[in-house]
Amino acid sequence: MTSRSVQTDRWLTLEGTTNTRDLGGLPTTDGGTTRPGRVLRSDNLQTLSATDVHRLVQQVGLREVIDLRSIAEVLMEGRGPLRDLSEVTHRHFSLLPERGHHTDVFAAEEAELPEVPGGWLESLLPRQVGGADQGEPPAVRSYLGYLEHRPENVVGALRALAAADGASVVHCAAGKDRTGVIVAFSLAVAGVPHEEIVADYAMTAEVIDALVAKLAASSTYAEDMERRDVASHTPRAETMERVLALLDERYGGPVGWLTANGFGPGEQAALRARLRD
Template sequence: MTSTRTDRWLRLDGTTNTRDLGGLPTHDGGTTLPGRVLRSDNLQTLTEPDVRRLVDEVRLREVVDLRTTAEVLLEGRGPLRAVPGITHRHFTLLPERGHHTDVFAVEEAEVPELPADWAESLLPRQVAEHDAGEPPAVRSYLGYLTHRPENVLGALRAISAGTGGAAVVHCAAGKDRTGVVAMFCLAAAGVPAEEIVADYALTAEVIDALVAKLAASPTYAEDMTRRDVASHTPRAETMNRLLTLLDDRHGGPLGWLTEHGFGREEQATLRARLRG
């Protein structure tokens, strides 16, 4: 389990947790290709040089945003939104009250102000009785799969559909919601479980800078300061437990995908996106 220690990080001024899902070994002796799928924290603070690098060098063409509608509206449009040729798709993994269309599908003249109690638009996540004893992070990840399976699949389909350039999937920190979607991408590509776990845990290397970055945003400051850094740090055992539960209940990540309508053909397309 050494491949994730290579320099897959994309060092940008405006992000802290951006890395390439390329360069990881697969069960059949292959390797995932660099420059196909990236994972990242929030892209709102990208600098002009960052944008030029992503567009010209990385050839970024798809942005898959996993934040809630409220997060997107509170943070505002990031600099990539002004770049022609980059498609933005939105798939919140948290349940929200009411029906929300893709917030990137319509260009409003002005972004509406959200009420002070915007966080209450997020529905309380019910925990299945048999999951009540799981660690909080594991319960959250299972919640994505229970309450927003269609958006997990939507994100994977958006990543699969990209051609001629790179896709980036991100949320706020790029560790939880992004970590679950990245897990499915790597599983479809044939990356062994231990490498998926190591990639998930790699965010721990940058957690101090990541928490500091989010704490500087009014949207996330309270959550960042309410808990200590250790509670925000992703741990290998968390992803390992999620994979174990998927194995036990669905025959693995690919079994979960198949059960939810993302079958062999779509899995092969996702695999090809990361493998060529």
């Protein structure tokens, strides 16, 4: 497994986020490494400072935001600072079943009184579960639930990453669950071995105290943060290990799941090139 020092070097320290890191520098099964400056993963981007925005856009070369939050989260949180920049494209792919429908959630957020879907609190943070996996731990069931309920958006997010120019950032609220699943699939396509995917997923545990504190400071997430202790929010390596093991068992791995859901060899090659070449 990659050493802690190499993993830690991938953190991007920003004033307005607590869980931002680069997917570059990870080893692949064929002896290569993923390229830095192509895909980042992060928690919510609503509180980026002006300095953060300059660094991301001017220094990192950020040109695309892949937002995995629910419609309710987008509308409750409102516009983030990157939304004002014409050079940064925003794309929305919720991984949760939605109540209500917006054809353009980013247009809806600009309304004076946006329509928040009914029952939004129930799906504020990702706890939807796969119906066929009742014997699995809750976090595993949640992640399998994304694949069961929103496979088109899992694939859509990866297609957006594959087609992007410049750097992309994938994010949700905490940058660990929904983001963790999309990142796991991306890294698998790039040829990163399972143990490295698991290690990347588990890195969020290093910043979990600051991450929970940040979410607790938002009126959108405060109530949920108060209901559970920090330990219940902390990602565990065995969660991602189990998800990857089930994908291996059922589909021959994450790439097999993608192929079965319409993200075929050509698109996989494009995503691999984004992360590798």
